[in-house]
Amino acid sequence: MPPPNPDYFIGAWSFEWNVPESPLGPPGKLKGTEVFRKDAKSGAYESEIVGEGPEGSIKGHATTRYNEKDKVVTRSETGLFGVSLTKVGPIGGDLGGYYTIFWETAPFKREGKTIKLKGKTLMLSPANYRVQVQISVDGGPFTNFGNPWFHKD
Numbered sequence: 344m345p346p347p348n349p350d351y352f353i354g355a356w357s358f359e360w361n362v363p364e365s366p367l368g369p370p371g372k373l374k375g376t377e378v379f380r381k382d383a384k385s386g387a388y389e390s391e392i393v394g395e396g397p398e399g400s401i402k403g404h405a406t407t408r409y410n411e412k413d414k415v416v417t418r419s420e421t422g423l424f425g426v427s428l429t430k431v432g433p434i435g436g437d438l439g440g441y442y443t444i445f446w447e448t449a450p451f452k453r454e455g456k457t458i459k460l461k462g463k464t465l466m467l468s469p470a471n472y473r474v475q476v477q478i479s480v481d482g483g484p485f486t487n488f489g490n491p492w493f494h495k496d
Contacts, residue, residue: 414433430448462477
């Protein structure tokens with residue numbers, strides 16, 4: 344299997360995400376843009392997220408690193424949902440060039456609740472990817488937290 348192209352995400356991506364009510368916020372639609380660039384010094388991918396959600400403007404920052412030797416992706420996010428979190432997991436693919444990042448977060452606190460997220464980032468084409476997100480609150484079962492689509496601008 345050829346290795347994934349870590350530059351896949353570079354550029355601007357528009358997204359829409361319908362989220363259910365949770366300790367992370369009210370239900371509704373998140374809509375915005377995430378712009379990725381590669382940091383020449385560190386080799387990491389930095390991104391800025393801006394948009395609108397049920398509570399008004401959203402703004403976030405993420406740093407994504409790919410460990411080619413271990414085939415692991417680490418994405419640290421701040422700002423979204425009022426929390427900082429890190430998603431870590433392996434990336435796998437097939438000969439057709441479809442890649443999936445299987446990730447999860449360590450438990451974190453919000454509004455007195457312990458939350459854990461897990462999901463998949465499905466790199467479906469050069470112009471689209473999808474994220475499948477699940478949430479667990481206070482050790483309960485994982486439930487659907489939305490499936491945002493990202494479209495290359």
